[in-house]
Amino acid sequence: MEEKKGKVTYEYKISPNFEKHAQTSLKEVVGFIKINKLPNKKLLSPLDAIIEPDGDGFIARTTDLPLYAFGDDTVEAVDSLKHEIESLYNDLMKDDEFTEDWLRIKAFLKERIADYS
Numbered sequence: 001m002e003e004k005k006g007k008v009t010y011e012y013k014i015s016p017n018f019e020k021h022a023q024t025s026l027k028e029v030v031g032f033i034k035i036n037k038l039p040n041k042k043l044l045s046p047l048d049a050i051i052e053p054d055g056d057g058f059i060a061r062t063t064d065l066p067l068y069a070f071g072d073d074t075v076e077a078v079d080s081l082k083h084e085i086e087s088l089y090n091d092l093m094k095d096d097e098f099t100e101d102w103l104r105i106k107a108f109l110k111e112r113i114a115d116y117s
Contacts, residue, residue, distance in 0.1 A: 030074070031050070033049050035047040035049050037082075038085060039082055041116065042115070043113060048064065049061060049063065049081060050063060057071055057073070058074050065109075067084045067085060069081035086113075088105075089109045092105065092106040093106070
């Protein structure tokens with residue numbers, strides 16, 4: 001299922017429990033998603049993420065990176081997560097003065113993100 005917002009397309013993999021909540025809007029869908037685009041960088045391969053309810057909002061988190069983001073709805077949480085991914089990428093590309101764990105994350109991101117040219 002896809003929801004289009006401006007030029008950005010969100011792809012959602014609907015959880016098995018979705019049938020029970022057929023009237024739920026996409027802004028409330030919880031489960032696994034693929035992030036295919038970032039706001040200012042080119043994503044070379046999708047990143048997996050999970051959206052979970054959290055109090056009055058939602059948390060979006062990547063499965064491969066130690067990143068989380070919060071939003072009032074799932075779209076806002078995913079948008080915030082995309083900005084967190086870009087921010088981490090930008091910070092890690094500045095130099096190589098990081099621990100081995102962060103250097104592995106840097107290598108992971110370098111394989112999946114490119115600047116628009």
